[in-house]
Amino acid sequence: MLLKLNNIFKWVNSGGQRVFLLKDINLSVEEGEFISVMGPSGSGKSTLLNVIGMLDNFDEGEYSFLDEPVHTLKEKHRANLYKQYIGFVFQSYHLLDDLTVQENLEMPLLYKKVGSSERKSLVADTLDRFNIVGKKDLFPAQLSGGQQQLVGIARALISSPKLILADEPTGNLNSKQGEEIMELFKQLNSEGVTIIQVTHSEKNATYGSRIINLLDGRKI
Amino acid sequence: MYKNYLKIAWRSIKGDKLFTFIKVGGFAMGIAACLLIALFINDELSYDQQYKNKDRIYRVVLQGVMDGELRKSVHFQLPFADALQSDFPEIEKAGKINMSELFGAGKRGLRLAGESQNNFEDGFVFANQNILEILEISLEQGNTNEALLQPGNIVISKSKSDKYFPHGEALGKTIVLDNNTSKPYTITGVMPDFPKNSHLKFNFLLPIEDTNMSWTNQNYFTYVLVDENTDIPALEKKMFSIMENYVIPAQMARGRAPDFIEILKTIEYKLQPIGDIHLRSDLAMGDGLKHGDIRFVWLFGAIAGFVLLLACINFINLSTAKSANRAKEVGLRKTVGAFKSNLVAQFLTESVFFSIISFMLGLMLAWALLPAFNSIAAKSILFPWEVWWFVPLMVASALFIGILAGMYPAFYLSAFRPVSVLKGSLSVGSKSGKLRSGLVVFQFATSVILIIGTLIIYKQMDYIQHKELGYNKEQVVILDGANILGNKSESFKEQLLQLPQVQTVTISDYLPIDGAKRNGNTFKKTGEGIEDRGVPAQIWRVDYDYIKTLGIKVKEGRDFSREFASDSINSMIINDQMAHELGYDNPIGKHINNGMDWAIVGVVKDFHFKSLKEDIAPLSLVIANNDSGAISVKLKSGNIGESLASIEAIWNRNVPNQTFAYSFLDQKFSQMHEDVERMGKIFNSFAMFAILVACLGLFALSAFMVEQRKKEISIRLVLGAPFESIYKLLTLDFLKLILLAILIAIPIGWYMMNRWLEDFAYKINIGWEIFFVAGGIALIIAVVTISYQSIGAALTKPLKSLRTE
Numbered sequence A: 001m002l003l004k005l006n007n008i009f010k011w012v013n014s015g016g017q018r019v020f021l022l023k024d025i026n027l028s029v030e031e032g033e034f035i036s037v038m039g040p041s042g043s044g045k046s047t048l049l050n051v052i053g054m055l056d057n058f059d060e061g062e063y064s065f066l067d068e069p070v071h072t073l074k075e076k077h078r079a080n081l082y083k084q085y086i087g088f089v090f091q092s093y094h095l096l097d098d099l100t101v102q103e104n105l106e107m108p109l110l111y112k113k114v115g116s117s118e119r120k121s122l123v124a125d126t127l128d129r130f131n132i133v134g135k136k137d138l139f140p141a142q143l144s145g146g147q148q149q150l151v152g153i154a155r156a157l158i159s160s161p162k163l164i165l166a167d168e169p170t171g172n173l174n175s176k177q178g179e180e181i182m183e184l185f186k187q188l189n190s191e192g193v194t195i196i197q198v199t200h201s202e203k204n205a206t207y208g209s210r211i212i213n214l215l216d217g218r219k220i
Numbered sequence B: 001m002y003k004n005y006l007k008i009a010w011r012s013i014k015g016d017k018l019f020t021f022i023k024v025g026g027f028a029m030g031i032a033a034c035l036l037i038a039l040f041i042n043d044e045l046s047y048d049q050q051y052k053n054k055d056r057i058y059r060v061v062l063q064g065v066m067d068g069e070l071r072k073s074v075h076f077q078l079p080f081a082d083a084l085q086s087d088f089p090e091i092e093k094a095g096k097i098n099m100s101e102l103f104g105a106g107k108r109g110l111r112l113a114g115e116s117q118n119n120f121e122d123g124f125v126f127a128n129q130n131i132l133e134i135l136e137i138s139l140e141q142g143n144t145n146e147a148l149l150q151p152g153n154i155v156i157s158k159s160k161s162d163k164y165f166p167h168g169e170a171l172g173k174t175i176v177l178d179n180n181t182s183k184p185y186t187i188t189g190v191m192p193d194f195p196k197n198s199h200l201k202f203n204f205l206l207p208i209e210d211t212n213m214s215w216t217n218q219n220y221f222t223y224v225l226v227d228e229n230t231d232i233p234a235l236e237k238k239m240f241s242i243m244e245n246y247v248i249p250a251q252m253a254r255g256r257a258p259d260f261i262e263i264l265k266t267i268e269y270k271l272q273p274i275g276d277i278h279l280r281s282d283l284a285m286g287d288g289l290k291h292g293d294i295r296f297v298w299l300f301g302a303i304a305g306f307v308l309l310l311a312c313i314n315f316i317n318l319s320t321a322k323s324a325n326r327a328k329e330v331g332l333r334k335t336v337g338a339f340k341s342n343l344v345a346q347f348l349t350e351s352v353f354f355s356i357i358s359f360m361l362g363l364m365l366a367w368a369l370l371p372a373f374n375s376i377a378a379k380s381i382l383f384p385w386e387v388w389w390f391v392p393l394m395v396a397s398a399l400f401i402g403i404l405a406g407m408y409p410a411f412y413l414s415a416f417r418p419v420s421v422l423k424g425s426l427s428v429g430s431k432s433g434k435l436r437s438g439l440v441v442f443q444f445a446t447s448v449i450l451i452i453g454t455l456i457i458y459k460q461m462d463y464i465q466h467k468e469l470g471y472n473k474e475q476v477v478i479l480d481g482a483n484i485l486g487n488k489s490e491s492f493k494e495q496l497l498q499l500p501q502v503q504t505v506t507i508s509d510y511l512p513i514d515g516a517k518r519n520g521n522t523f524k525k526t527g528e529g530i531e532d533r534g535v536p537a538q539i540w541r542v543d544y545d546y547i548k549t550l551g552i553k554v555k556e557g558r559d560f561s562r563e564f565a566s567d568s569i570n571s572m573i574i575n576d577q578m579a580h581e582l583g584y585d586n587p588i589g590k591h592i593n594n595g596m597d598w599a600i601v602g603v604v605k606d607f608h609f610k611s612l613k614e615d616i617a618p619l620s621l622v623i624a625n626n627d628s629g630a631i632s633v634k635l636k637s638g639n640i641g642e643s644l645a646s647i648e649a650i651w652n653r654n655v656p657n658q659t660f661a662y663s664f665l666d667q668k669f670s671q672m673h674e675d676v677e678r679m680g681k682i683f684n685s686f687a688m689f690a691i692l693v694a695c696l697g698l699f700a701l702s703a704f705m706v707e708q709r710k711k712e713i714s715i716r717l718v719l720g721a722p723f724e725s726i727y728k729l730l731t732l733d734f735l736k737l738i739l740l741a742i743l744i745a746i747p748i749g750w751y752m753m754n755r756w757l758e759d760f761a762y763k764i765n766i767g768w769e770i771f772f773v774a775g776g777i778a779l780i781i782a783v784v785t786i787s788y789q790s791i792g793a794a795l796t797k798p799l800k801s802l803r804t805e
C-alpha cells in the first residue's frame, strides 16, 4: 500500500458558512497503479491532488503515506516526505524561465545535495531517456509546449519518486503532444512508478488502470 | 470616470497596506526632512538681511600673510573709523564697536539709581553714534540722532526696558553699573531688540569713552556705510592709504622691526558685506561671535536634495513595481475597450492622489518635528504657513512629483499589448533589473556616507570632551559678577577657603573659556635690538592660586609664590609654546619686554585656552591685583549642591545686594564647542532620516523582487528547496549590491570627513575601524530589511502562487 485516505474532509469558511471542498474522501492507492481523476471544473480534483501531494492541508480524516500518518506529522517532516517520494507535473509546466533545460533538471538534485558527478550522470541519463539531449542548453521559452511538458515530467522523475502527481498535464497541449505524454506515462507506469493524473479527456483517462470521479468534492 | 479611478486607487491602498504605507510613508518622510532642512537653510540665509541698506553696509576686515600663514582680523584702532570717514568720500559713515571685556563690555552688575539690588546683566558694548545710524537702529524711545553722543548716555533694549521699567518709563532714568555711583548712566534711548537672525545682539549700548587715539592698539570692530554704486574693490585698494599714512608711521615711531613694517606693507583691507558675516566669516578673523558656516548650508542642502531624490525615486519605483502586478488589469481593460488615454489618465490620477497624501503627511510630520528640531539647532523657526507662496508651492510640488511619478508607469503599462499580458508571457522584473540595482547601490552608498559622517562627528565630539586639556576643568565653580566685591575680594576669598569643601580659590577674569577676558601684546627679548619682531602673546593677570586651582602643570621653574616679593612686581610664567616661539631652550631667568620688563620664573605645559579648532598660542601669566569679575573655586569631591549652598551663604553675607550667579568650568568648556555639537546633532538627525528612507526603499525593493520571483520560489520549494537555499537566493543578490555601495561610499565619506576635520587643530585620526563599523551597520540594516522579505518568502506555502496559474 502506497497511500490511504480515510474520511478526508476539507472546507473553507465563507460568509459564516462552511463550504466543503472535499467531502468524505476514501481512497487507497497501491504501488504501481495508474489512476485518473475526473470531474467537472470546480469539483475538487486539484484540491484532492494537492492534499495527496501534501502541498495542502485537510481539516478532518486520516492520511497515511507509506504507513506514515501524515495528519500527525510536523510540517517539516511532511515536507521531507513529499520531497523524497513525490514528483509533481503541472498543467502550465512551471519551468524556471532563467534556467536552461539541463539546469532545470538538475535543480531537484541540488536540493537533495546529490554529489556533482552523480548529478551529471543522472541529468545525462534523463536527457537521453527523454530524447532531449539536443535541447539541453535551450531555455524554456525556446521550446514548444509539448517539449516543455516533457522537461517538466523529466524533472519530476529525475529524483526517482515513487509517485507522480500530474494536474492536467496535457491541458495546454494539442492532441498529438498530449498523446505522446500519455504514452510516456504509460511506459513509466510499466517501469513501476505510481501515477495519479487529473484529466478532462475520456481518452487520456483510459491510459490509467482506474478512474475516480469527483462531483462537488465527493467521490462518486 | 475620475471617481472610478479614485475608487481603484483606494482599493489598491486597502489591498496592499504595507506597500502603500512604505510608498506614502517613505515619501512623506523624505518631504518632511527636506522641508525641515529648507527651513533651517532659509533661516541661516536670513541673517542680517533686514537692513534697508544691506548692500551698502560692510564690516572692515584686515588680512595679510605673516610667517607664511594668512592672518585675518576685524579689530581696528580707535581713530580708524574716523579716518575712513574723513579720507574717503564714498564712505558715508563709519562706526565702531568695542566688545572687549578689558574695557568693560560683556557682563556688568546693574541697578537702578536709588535701589540697592544689583542685577547681573550681559550684552554691554561700547558703540559710537554712527553705529546707530549704520545699523538702522531707530529708537522706540529717545532721540536716535543723539542718543550715544554724550559720555554717561546708555541705550537699552526693549526687553531690558520692559524688565526694569514695566510701565515704559525708562527714558531719562539713571542706572549704576558695578556699584560705581560716581559715574551713573542716563538712559537716552530704548532700542528694539536685535532680531534673532542678526550677527550682532546687544542689550546695552554705551558711548565710547576710550580716548587713546593710538594707531597701535586694535580694539574696535569697524562698520561702514558706503555710497550707492561704490566700486568696492577699488575702495579696498584705496583704503591702504590708512596703513601708509597712519599705521606704519605709528609703528615705526614705536620702534618696530623693519621686517614687521615690511609685513604691514603687504596687508590689505577688505570690506565684508554685512549679509556675509554670519555664514562667511572664518575663525581666523577672531571676532568671537557665534557664526553659521556656509559649508554646512551646502552640506545640509545636499542632504536635503539626496533625501528628497531618494524619496522621489522610491515613490516612482514603487509605483512602477506595483504596476507590473497590474499588467493583467491593463490587459483586461484594453480588451474591454479602454483607450490608451484612459489608462494614462487612470495611472496619473492614482499617482497624483498618492503624492498629495504624501505631501500632506510630510507637512504634518515636519510641523510636528519642528519644535524638536528647533531645540537641537538652537533656533526658533516658525512654520511658514502664513507666507503667501508656501501652500501654493507645496501643492504645485505635490502635483509635479505626482505626475512625474505617474508618467513612467502610465505610459509603460498602457503600452502593453493585451494579448501578451493576458497570456502571462510578460516578465517585468528582469528588464528594469539594472535600474533597480543601481538604485539600491545609490541609496546605500548615500546611507553609508552619512553613517561614516555620523560616526566621525561623534568620535570628534567625544575626543573634544575627553581631550587632555592641560588643565583640570572638573569641580571648578566660577562665580560671576564678582567685581562688585571691590577691595573685599581678598577677604571673600579667605572666607571661602575656610569652607571644608573648598580646595583652592583664584581671582581672575582670564579663564580658558570663551567669553573670558583676553589681552594680547607683543614681547621682545630684552636686550635685543630693533630687528626682533617680537612674539605676540596673551598676557593674563592672575593671582598666586591660579595655576593650582586650574590644575595647570608647571614644567620648569616654579609657580608664583608670596615668598618672592618680586612675583608681585615683574615675575612672569610663560607657556611652552611661548618659550618655543621666543626661541628659548632654557627660558628660566630670561627677561622679556612689552614696554615693561618681565623676568621668566616658570614655564607651564601648554593648556588649551581656545576651542580645539585653534592651535595653542603663546601665553604668559603675571600676578596682578585686579578687580576681577570672576572668582574660580576648586571644590573637593563631594556633594556639589551642599558646597554651592555654603558658598552662596558666604556670598550673601558679603554682597547682600546682588544675586549669587555661578557656572561650571566644564560646562563653559562644552559651550565653547556647542556649534560643533549642534552641527553634529543636526547632521546626525538628518542622516537618520536619509537612512530610514533608504531602508524603506530597500525594503520595498526586496518586497518587489520577492513578489516578482514568487512563482519561481514556489516551484523551487515544491522541487525540494530547503529554507536556507531560498533565503540565500534572495538575500545574496542584494548583499552584493550593498557591498558595492559600501566600497563606493568609503572613499567619498573619507574625503568629506577629512575636509570637515581640517577645521580642527586637534582632531582624531580616521581609522579603518570607522569604515568597518559604518559598513557593518549598513550591512546589518540591509540584512534585517531584506531578511524580513526573504524569510517570509522562504516560509510560504508554495501552493498559493502556483494555484492561480
Ligand SMILES: Nc1ncnc2c1ncn2[C@@H]1O[C@H](COP(=O)(O)OP(=O)(O)O)[C@@H](O)[C@H]1O
Pocket: A012, A021, A039, A040, A041, A042, A043, A044, A045, A046, A047, A048
Ligand atoms: N482556498 C480556497 N478557498 C476557497 N475556495 C477554494 C479554495 N481552493 C479551492 N476552492 C474552491 O474549491 C473548488 C474546487 O477547486 P479545484 O480543486 O481547483 O477544482 P478543479 O481542479 O476540480 O477544477 C472550486 O470551487 C474552488 O473555487
Ligand SMILES: [Mg+2]
Pocket: A045, A046, A047
Ligand atoms: Mg484544477
